[in-house]
Amino acid sequence: MPGRRRVPERRFTTFRRLAAAACAALAGLLVLAPAAPAHARGETVRLTVTGVRAGRPIAAATWESDARPVGERLVGTLGAVSADGAALGPWRLVPVPGRAGAFTTAEVLPPGRWTLTAESSAPGIGRAEGVVDVPGDDPATAPPVSPDPAPDPALDPDPAPRPSWTWTRALAAVGVTIGSVAAVAVAVLFLRRCA
Known part of the structure; x- marks a missing residue:
């Protein structure tokens, strides 16, 4: 049609x-x-309050899945509460020079019994609590801890330069x-x- x-x-x-x-x-x-x-592990960090050295609290950070020390820069804080309820912190966690996966604070705790709470947000989320006793020694004699210590090449297992992840x-x-x-x-x- x-x-x-x-x-x-x-x-x-x-x-x-x-x-x-x-x-x-x-x-x-x-x-x-x-x-x-690609470099993200997608894991949580196991934090453990291990004690006090020279008046400074020490926390260990390992990966939850394989218990290897956290080698990256840890973004975390540590707070302390005394037996009578006085609170200090939160203070920024800084690496302990020469000890992989060990972190401390630049601040010194006063003598006494303290409940410590360590928390991290990167490279993985983690939280830990622990009770420590700080001896009555003079904490002012403790050696200073640099907030950003220079890396020791002898302790670095991979001395090769790392690529810039930002550009990647x-x-x-x-x-x-x-x-x-x-x-x-x-x-x-x-x-x-x-x-």
Whole structure:
């Protein structure tokens, strides 16, 4: 019939739906795959209050899964409450020079019995409590602890220079973004040609 307009046939609807679902899944994987940094362990840190040295509280930090000492910089605090309820801190945890996985504070506790609470937020979350007795010695004679001690090359098991994770993350994020946009663009072009 010459006066009748032909309606385009809807072909390949199942195929188009499957292709769209596959492209959406691929784009989702490309976006979400780098969400966890490659160097992140995804673990918790086991903190243990080990005692007091020269009036300074000492805490040990190990990985929960394999009990290896935490070698990275620990972001954490330590607070103290005396037997009579007086609170000190929170103080920043700093590495103990020469002891892997050992952390202390730059501040000195006064003599007495103290309940210590150590908490960390990075590279993993951890919390510990412990009770310590600080002897009545003069804590002023304690050697100072540098908040940022220089690393001892003899103690570092891997003296090779480490890559800059900041640049690696930035480049990975840019690459993933470009790949995701390209995957969505290809999917849109493919679906338009099939229609």
